[in-house]
Amino acid sequence: MAGSDKSKIKLLCLSKILYEQSDEEKPLSINEIINELSRYGINAERKSIYNDLNLLENFGIDICRVKGKNYGYFIGSREFEVPELRLLIDAVQSAKFITPKKSKELIKKIEGLTSKNNSKKLETQVFMNDRIKYDNEEIFYSIDKIHNAIAENKMVSFKYYKYDLNKNKEFRNGGMEHFVNPYTLTWFDDNYYLVGNYHKYDNISHYRVDRICSVNVLDKPRRSFTELVEYKNYFNTADYSKKIYNMFSGELQKIEVSFENYLIDAVIDRFGIDVSLLKEDEESFIVHTEAVISDGLVSWLLIFGDAAEVIAPKSLRDMIKNKAEGIINLY
DSSP: OOHHHHHHHHHHHHHHHHHHHHHBBOOOOOOHHHHHHHHHHOOOOOHHHHHHHHHHHHHHEEEEEOSSSEEEEEEOSSSSSHHHHHHHOOOOHHHTOHHHHHHHHHHHHHHTTSOOHHHHHHHTTTOTTSSOOOTTTOOOHHHHHHHHHHHTTTEEEEEEEEEOOTTTEEGGGGGEEEEEEEEEEEEEETTTEEEEETSSSSEEEEEEEGGGEEEEEEOOOOOOOTTTOOSSOOOHHHHHHHOTTTOOHHHHEEEEEEEEEEGHHHHHHOOOTTTTEOOOOSSEEEEEEEEEEEEEEEEHHHHGGGEEEEEHHHHHHHHHHHHHHHHHOOO
């Protein structure tokens, strides 16, 4: 191997050693660096290590020096800090649609984004046994194909299943394929959904991605979402998510609801900080917004009992009343 090639390999190995082995709590001395390089079959002198460290620093790697008793070198700022990695691991653990097998694989990759010392700390905070996880190992391939279809403005086909009372998977429509115009993928209430249009209807439907299988991207242009919703340039997933409830489909309408003041946090959590609020009296306020009229919206409003009253539309008032009467009759 030519001398210049050896020098390049040495720099790459030095960078790898620092990223994997060093952190603020465990800086590496020059002797430790030389020993680690020897594991790669690289013999190095102290002076050359200093030069290499300067080269890495000039390249933009945050090489930190520690003086005194714990003298050594470590990588300071990284692409991801430890608190950020904890957030990513928590998200993977909490996501029901990510299978146990894939969760472990992803968490291992996330842990690899920091030093081995910090990785061990992250491992001690991983608890998978009691988490509710689904078993569709095909989900990541489905997500990839759906994303590609959305990017290419094409239709998709897939099979969709539910569970019967014996907990066995049962395909809907007798195993017939669903033909769908895909618009977006969204995470809602720990589940991942495909938002799209079933080709036979003129509305928006939602499909649990963990219950989708055998996805195919069709060589057929998808129907434009502008025919079904008010969005023009792109499908506004964030706005759409604020208007639906528990992923129930329905008709988008203007609603007016009176809430008691103590529910302000719940309202902002649901509708966002920009929701239109109007003070009604000293104890309540009125919300004016748009929402999908559905059983999901009814169930959400009933959570608040008599602290939330629908003013309009009448159809929503009637749905609330019928639901409440049904519950009374049941008990």
